[in-house]
Structure formats: structure tokens, C-alpha cells
Amino acid sequence: MxxxxxxxxxxxxxxxxxxxxxxxxxxxxxxxxxxxxxxxxxxxxxxxxxxxxxxxxxxxxxxxxxxxxxxxxxxxxxxxxxxxxxxxxxxxxxxxxxxxxxxxxxxxGPGEFTKRAFMNGKISLEKAESIMGLISSNYERERELNFSSYCGKSGNKIESLKNILIDLLSDLNAEIDYPDEDVPSISDKEIYNRLSDLNDKLNELIKNHDISYVIRNGLRTAIVGAPNVGKSTLMNLISNREKSIVTDIPGTTRDAIEENVIFGDVPLLLIDTAGIRETDDKIEKIGTERSKEIAKSADLIFMMLDSSREITNEELEILNSIDKNKVILILNKKDIKPDYKCDFLNISRVVRISAKTGEGIEELAREVSNFVNLSSIRNGTLLLATERQYDVIKKAFYELSKIINDLGSVPRDILIDMIKNVMDILSEFTGENIENDVVDSIFSKFCVGK
Ligand SMILES: Nc1nc2c(ncn2[C@@H]2O[C@H](COP(=O)(O)OP(=O)(O)OP(=O)(O)O)[C@@H](O)[C@H]2O)c(=O)[nH]1
Ligand SMILES: [Mg+2]
Structure with a gap:
């Protein structure tokens, strides 16, 4: 060495x-x-x-x-x-x-100190990964997520799930090893119950991973609408700086402008886009196309209307082209007209604001928080800290689902092998059973000196 x-x-x-x-x-x-x-x-x-x-x-x-x-x-x-x-x-x-x-x-080499710590059994792979996350944490929730992983909370949970399999394996082995003795045989129904219970727990980790992703990467949020409705004004208000140019000339923003922000308690990758309209201007046309693309790929869309005037056909078209489940409809310029009616648009999330005065901005933040459902993790829900951990859990879930499906038709000795396979997959979580090239690829993302 x-x-x-x-x-x-x-x-x-x-x-x-x-x-x-x-x-x-x-x-x-x-x-x-x-x-x-x-x-x-x-x-x-x-x-x-x-x-x-x-x-x-x-x-x-x-x-x-x-x-x-x-x-x-x-x-x-x-x-x-x-x-x-x-x-x-x-x-x-x-x-x-x-x-x-x-x-x-x-x-x-990159991450070599931490890699040696892992190889020498000083820390689990989960802990090693979390060091990277901890160092790059930008706000409290992200630090909390990574520190919980650093303390081995998800590793402990996975160990407890593995124990369910270990118990089951020992019962199955006893049945095979001592067929003549007084060992109670275990029914398919019993096996089904134990494995389903375990799979539900894995599924919960999988379902909650979206929230972990948002905490670590921010929710990609596009501010979309016609020109001059106040998109850039909102961008500047939320990011608390003059990020985008604001003028009263329609078509001011020509390109997408991105900013990482913490809005209320949710991290956003906020994207101000060019106003969407029919135009002969070559640059604006490209900007408009780009806005539509961004709206399609965004996790959340702030669709903004100017409540001081009626909605246009062009705006209705934009609304029809985007996924309404991802939309928060923002009725801006409430300082001019506070009671704009929009029931006919059939959108459930609607917030009235004035991007100019800041009125209504807390309500918008609350709506975003509800959208992400961050409240579900306030009571200590366990979150996975990396995509690798997520992949391991997904793989285990998939294999376990196959076992559950095939339960009646598989002989017990093969069932034992299949369960052992799931155990091996779960062991990858803390790094007990992991290929060298996977380890190398994890640590290659670290900096030299870590
Ligand atoms: N009264 C009032 N004016 C606003 C409000 N929000 C924005 N404005 C004004 O509306 C005009 C357009 O604002 P922008 O933020 O540049 O609008 P935009 O949607 O980014 O426009 P484009 O970049 O052209 O697509 C500016 O004169 C803003 O000062 C608001 O809440 N109330
Ligand atoms: Mg703009």
C-alpha cells in the first residue's frame, strides 16, 4: 500500500x-x-x-x-x-x-482518503457518500438529510429490513435441514406476509425519494407566460436580486435565465423564460420555442397571467399545451385588479400576487411547499441520500416483487437462493457486497484531499 x-x-x-x-x-x-x-x-x-x-x-x-x-x-x-x-x-x-x-x-487520487477509510472498514459506503453531500450542503434541510445519512440512519434501517430476511431464511433452512423433526413448516401465506411487509417498506423509501431529489437538486420551476405579465419581476423578487432585466417593453427576456433559490422552505432551480407569443422576430421566436421546451421538462410551472387585462387566446393555448398537474396559476398585478376571475380555467392551484409590491408571495411559497409535500418529511421520514442508494433499493424491490409473484410455483431451495440474492443486493447499500469498479466510480467524484 x-x-x-x-x-x-x-x-x-x-x-x-x-x-x-x-x-x-x-x-x-x-x-x-x-x-x-x-x-x-x-x-x-x-x-x-x-x-x-x-x-x-x-x-x-x-x-x-x-x-x-x-x-x-x-x-x-x-x-x-x-x-x-x-x-x-x-x-x-x-x-x-x-x-x-x-x-x-x-x-x-480523488477521494482516496475516504476510500481508504471505507476499504479499511472505518466507515460504511453510505457514510463515505454522505461526506460529499455534507460538504456541498447549501441549506439546513440538505445538511439534515446528509447528516442523517452520515450517522448511518438509512443503513441501520436497511440492516433491520435484512433481519426480516435472515429470520425467514433461518426458518426455511430449518424446515429443509430437519424435515423429520418437530420444526413447524412455514406456509406460503406466512412467507407472503413477511415479504410483502418488507416490500412495502422498500416501496416507501422509493416513493419518498422524489423529495430527497428535490432537497438535493432543487425543483426545476419554470416561470411561463405571455410577454409583459411580470415573469422577470417575480424572478427578481424570489431571487432577491436583479437577475433578469425588467422593462415595460413586451419581449424583454429573450433567453432562459436560471437561478438556484430557497423559496420558503423549498429549494428551486428557478427559470425565467421568454414571453410566449407569435412573432416574426428571429431571436424572440427561438426564445419562445425554448420557453415551451422548458415548460415541458419542468417539475413545476408558474403559469403567469396579467390580471389587469383579459386572458388572450394565445394564453389559453399555452395553458392547454402544458401539464395542468404541474401548474400553479399566478394571477399577477393584483395591485391593479385584485379580483380577477379564473374559475373557468379549471386549475386547482391559483395564487394572486403582485410581483411589484411583493403581496401574496408568502401564499405562493406555501403553495409550492404543498406541491412538493415537504411536510411529509417533517416527522422524521427516512430519505435516501444518493441516487446509488435509490438504485440499490429499487433493485431489491424489483427482485422481491418477483419472488412474491412466483411464490406458489418455486421450490423451497430455489426460494432460499432468491432471498439470498435480495440480501446481497441490500448489502450493497452499506457497501458490504460491492464491486470494486462501483467503489472506484463513487470515489472518483470526490475532490483530491477528501
Ligand atoms: N402594477 C404592476 N406592474 C407589474 C407587476 N409585475 C410586473 N409589472 C410591470 O410589468 C412590466 C413587465 O414586467 P416584466 O417582469 O419585465 O415582464 P415579463 O413577463 O418578464 O416580460 P417579457 O420578458 O417581455 O416576457 C414592467 O413594467 C413591470 O414593472 C405587478 O405586480 N404590478
Ligand atoms: Mg422577462
């Missing part, structure tokens, strides 16, 4: 930076560059202790640093580790790294 080194703090100027080294030769390699002021050798230091000293490279003193020692297996990676904290300059930090590489360390 090679000894690896990398800068683990962001590349930039700050108070301190940290370079870490991990592997069997971590102490020897670090010792070549680190000289403690009191002469202590790294190999003689206890784990979790630190010494002040200098980093010397090519006979020159590079910086005064603190070296922190972790001894295997009590370290993040499970290997011997040295963390050198130096002054936080880009050049100084690179010099410290260079000194370690010149002394025999290899440059760490």
Missing part, C-alpha cells in the same frame, strides 16, 4: 492550511521534512498528539507548522496519518505538499 499525501483544505489564502499524509510510511516520510522544536520524533508520538516544528525542504526552512499524529487503526483512514497545519498561503501549502511528495509520498 502506497503512502499518499494531499492538501485537504481549499486552495486559497486563509489562516491555516492542512496537508495530510496517510499510509504505512506516513511517519517516516513526514519525518524527512518535519523537525519538532523539542526534537521529538513522529514515530515516538502518541496518537492524537501534536508538535510544533519546522518543515525543512532542500535544506531550507519552509514554514513553522504543527504536526498532528494519528496511529493506525485509530485514524480517519485506519492507517498511520500525519496532518501538517501550515500557514494558509497557496504557495506555502504547495511547498509543504511538494516536500512530502519528494520524500516518497504519492499524490492522493
Amino acid at each position: 502506497e503512502t499518499i499525501a494531499a492538501i485537504s483544505t481549499p486552495i486559497g489564502v486563509g489562516g491555516i492550511s492542512m496537508v495530510r499524509t496517510s499510509g504505512p510510511d506516513a511517519f517516516e516520510i513526514s519525518q524527512k521534512v518535519f523537525k519538532a522544536h523539542d526534537g521529538t520524533l513522529l514515530k515516538d508520538m502518541k496518537g492524537f498528539t501534536a508538535k510544533l516544528g519546522n518543515v525543512i525542504h532542500d535544506g531550507k526552512c519552509i514554514d513553522e507548522v504543527i504536526a498532528l499524529v494519528f496511529r493506525a487503526p485509530k485514524s480517519f483512514t485506519g492507517e498511520n496519518m500525519v496532518q501538517i497545519s501550515c500557514h494558509g498561503g497557496i504557495f506555502i501549502t504547495r511547498c509543504v505538499l511538494r516536500s512530502l511528495l519528494d520524500s516518497g509520498a504519492s499524490m492522493a
Whole structure:
């Protein structure tokens, strides 16, 4: 096993930076560059202790640093580790790294520290994945989701589901191993009940995954409508900055403009689009087409009307071309006309606002929150933190459904093998039973130094 080194703090100027080294030769390699002021050798230091000293490279003193020692297996990676904290300059930090590489360390690959932690059994795959999510969390709900995964909550749940299968397997095996003894045989009905119960639980995780997706990626929300209804004004209001140009000239926005925002308690990828209308203008035509495409692919559509005037045929056409289940109808400019009637449009979600004054915006936020049904996770519903975890659960659900379907026609020894297969799939969740290339692909998405 090679000894690896990398800068683990962001590349930039700050108070301190940290370079870490991990592997069997971590102490020897670090010792070549680190000289403690009191002469202590790294190999003689206890784990979790630190010494002040200098980093010397090519006979020159590079910086005064603190070296922190972790001894295997009590370290993040499970290997011997040295963390050198130096002054936080880009050049100084690179010099410290260079000194370690010149002394025999290899440059760490992306996520290699975390990968070693996983390979050495220090953390589950679920925890390793959640570290990435935690680091990139942008708001409370996303942090909560990733921290719950970091603490192994879904892993524990999967273990408890696996126990249902383990119990069933032991009953089935007892029946086969001791046919003559007084072991009660277990009926198809009983097996059906136990497996269906398990499959319902997997299905719940699958169903709730949409919410997890929204928390991690934002709900793709398109503001769509005719020109001049106030789409860009709403974009600016929600994003709290002058993201889109607003004028009283119809056709101001020509292209889609995107912004990640937290609206109420829902993360949105908000897309302001060009007003849709028949036009001979070449650029506007392209913009209009683009708006229609975006409306088709969006998770949620803010269809905006100007309530100070009557709805046009063109607007009715837009409404007819989009999926009404995804629509919140926004009657804008309520400051001019607050009581615009729209019952004939048959849309269930309607909010009256003034994008100009901000009136009605909280109601719109509530409507969005209801649309996503975020309230269902307020009482501690378990959410899967990554698409990989989701794929594992879906695969297990699919295989289990097949078993449930075939129950009457499958001999017991084959049934046992099929159940074992589902166990193996579920074991992939925490990384117990996982192919090396899957592990490599997961960690390749990490940064160097993690
Ligand atoms: N009175 C009033 N005027 C508004 C309101 N919202 C927007 N406006 C005005 O309506 C005009 C058009 O606003 P925009 O936000 O540029 O409209 P748009 O839908 O983005 O228009 P296009 O980009 O051309 O498609 C501007 O003069 C805004 O100030 C509102 O709630 N009340
Ligand atoms: Mg606009």
C-alpha cells in the first residue's frame, strides 16, 4: 500500500492550511521534512498528539507548522496519518505538499482518503457518500438529510429490513435441514406476509425519494407566460436580486435565465423564460420555442397571467399545451385588479400576487411547499441520500416483487437462493457486497484531499 499525501483544505489564502499524509510510511516520510522544536520524533508520538516544528525542504526552512499524529487503526483512514497545519498561503501549502511528495509520498487520487477509510472498514459506503453531500450542503434541510445519512440512519434501517430476511431464511433452512423433526413448516401465506411487509417498506423509501431529489437538486420551476405579465419581476423578487432585466417593453427576456433559490422552505432551480407569443422576430421566436421546451421538462410551472387585462387566446393555448398537474396559476398585478376571475380555467392551484409590491408571495411559497409535500418529511421520514442508494433499493424491490409473484410455483431451495440474492443486493447499500469498479466510480467524484 502506497503512502499518499494531499492538501485537504481549499486552495486559497486563509489562516491555516492542512496537508495530510496517510499510509504505512506516513511517519517516516513526514519525518524527512518535519523537525519538532523539542526534537521529538513522529514515530515516538502518541496518537492524537501534536508538535510544533519546522518543515525543512532542500535544506531550507519552509514554514513553522504543527504536526498532528494519528496511529493506525485509530485514524480517519485506519492507517498511520500525519496532518501538517501550515500557514494558509497557496504557495506555502504547495511547498509543504511538494516536500512530502519528494520524500516518497504519492499524490492522493480523488477521494482516496475516504476510500481508504471505507476499504479499511472505518466507515460504511453510505457514510463515505454522505461526506460529499455534507460538504456541498447549501441549506439546513440538505445538511439534515446528509447528516442523517452520515450517522448511518438509512443503513441501520436497511440492516433491520435484512433481519426480516435472515429470520425467514433461518426458518426455511430449518424446515429443509430437519424435515423429520418437530420444526413447524412455514406456509406460503406466512412467507407472503413477511415479504410483502418488507416490500412495502422498500416501496416507501422509493416513493419518498422524489423529495430527497428535490432537497438535493432543487425543483426545476419554470416561470411561463405571455410577454409583459411580470415573469422577470417575480424572478427578481424570489431571487432577491436583479437577475433578469425588467422593462415595460413586451419581449424583454429573450433567453432562459436560471437561478438556484430557497423559496420558503423549498429549494428551486428557478427559470425565467421568454414571453410566449407569435412573432416574426428571429431571436424572440427561438426564445419562445425554448420557453415551451422548458415548460415541458419542468417539475413545476408558474403559469403567469396579467390580471389587469383579459386572458388572450394565445394564453389559453399555452395553458392547454402544458401539464395542468404541474401548474400553479399566478394571477399577477393584483395591485391593479385584485379580483380577477379564473374559475373557468379549471386549475386547482391559483395564487394572486403582485410581483411589484411583493403581496401574496408568502401564499405562493406555501403553495409550492404543498406541491412538493415537504411536510411529509417533517416527522422524521427516512430519505435516501444518493441516487446509488435509490438504485440499490429499487433493485431489491424489483427482485422481491418477483419472488412474491412466483411464490406458489418455486421450490423451497430455489426460494432460499432468491432471498439470498435480495440480501446481497441490500448489502450493497452499506457497501458490504460491492464491486470494486462501483467503489472506484463513487470515489472518483470526490475532490483530491477528501
Ligand atoms: N402594477 C404592476 N406592474 C407589474 C407587476 N409585475 C410586473 N409589472 C410591470 O410589468 C412590466 C413587465 O414586467 P416584466 O417582469 O419585465 O415582464 P415579463 O413577463 O418578464 O416580460 P417579457 O420578458 O417581455 O416576457 C414592467 O413594467 C413591470 O414593472 C405587478 O405586480 N404590478
Ligand atoms: Mg422577462
